[in-house]
Amino acid sequence: MAITDKFSSKQIFKFLPIVAIIIAGINAYYTVNEGHVGVIKRFGEAKDQQPPGLHFKIPFIETVEMIEVRTRKNAEKMASSTKEQMPVTIEVSVNWTVEKEAALDLFKRYGGLSQFEQRILDPRFRSATKDTIPQFEAEQLIQDRASAIQGIERRLTEEMAGFPVIVDNIQIENIILPAKYISSIEIKQTEKNLAAAEEHKLERQRFKAMQAVNTADAEAQSILKVAEADAQAILLKGRAEAQAIEAKAKALKNNPLIVKLTEAQAWDGKLPATMLGSGTMPIMDLRNSQEKGN
Structure with a gap:
């Protein structure tokens, strides 16, 4: 064994x-x-x-x-306050990348990515956010996130200068405001919408009134133009008749035979029933009596 x-x-x-x-x-x-x-x-x-x-x-x-050395994302949820001292909870995120050439230096100085995040990046990110948010009023913060993001990014870039990383693409993921403020915002927005609706209604009424005025003005202009045209026609007709009378008078004056011609043209073929001679006794027409006697 x-x-x-x-x-x-x-x-x-x-x-x-x-x-x-x-x-x-x-x-x-x-x-x-x-x-x-x-x-x-x-x-x-x-x-x-x-x-x-x-x-x-x-x-x-x-x-x-x-x-x-690929892009990493850090997200933070933190309490802050607005310019009017209203409490607010902000959820923000940042993308950051380690410079490839500086990976060895980062490891020597901080011991790895987790150590760098905990000791360097996260505290500065929180500080940049909390320093920027109080510069904005609550309504402005909701309506203009881009300005707040630019402020955080500018501050964080200054804080991270000299470190072997690149920070970019900061986002405000969510803004949590007190319920009372949200309710007041909704009421205010409702009032704005109602005011806008009333303004639109008034604008339509003004438009319709303007249409009626324009229509009436157009009709009046049309009537005026018709009246002016009629008056002009009457004036032209009167001028033509006056000119014709004047021309006829001149013609009669210059040629008495025209009077005879006019009388001849107007004669109906019957002799006058009575004729006055040169004396005071009228000359009677006996043709009708003779005809009756026969």
Whole structure:
């Protein structure tokens, strides 16, 4: 039995180098995924950084720490107040990215991304937000988020100057105001809508009244133009008749025979019943009497 145990121990020690070589071979290479940088640590000390791909290291001596260099998002929900001292709860978020070339420096100074977020980024983000929100009134904050976002971004950029990261795309995700204020806003908006509706109604009435005035004015202008046209026609007709009479008078004056011609044209073919001579006694027409006697 002792011989068997001794043989087993010898066999184990015989294969130990082989196992060690296999383990060392497995630990001699590593891969860095896209969007990350590999920080090489030798006995815990950061020595170098490697880009994505397959790499080799000293087994059991060097280890690799992965640093993400893709865009990350941090979100914060914090209490603040508006310019009129109204309590408000703000939900904000920020995107930030580690500069690839500075990943090793960030690891050396802060120990990794989580440490950097907790100790550097988050406190400054909260400070920039709480310093900016009180500059706006509640209504302005609701209606003009862009200005508040620009203020937070400007302040945070100043706070993060000198750090190996890029911050951008700050968003105000939600604004939670007291229920009483929300109710007053709704009432105010309702009153604005009613006022706008009344103004629209008055505008339509003014438009209709203007239409009626324009229609009446157009009709009056039309009647006036017709009257002017009739008056002008009468005037022209009178002038034509006067000119005709004047021309006829001139013609009669210059040629007495025209009078005879006019009389002849107007004669109906019958002789006059009575004629006056040059004396005082009238000359009687006896033709009718004679005809009766016959």
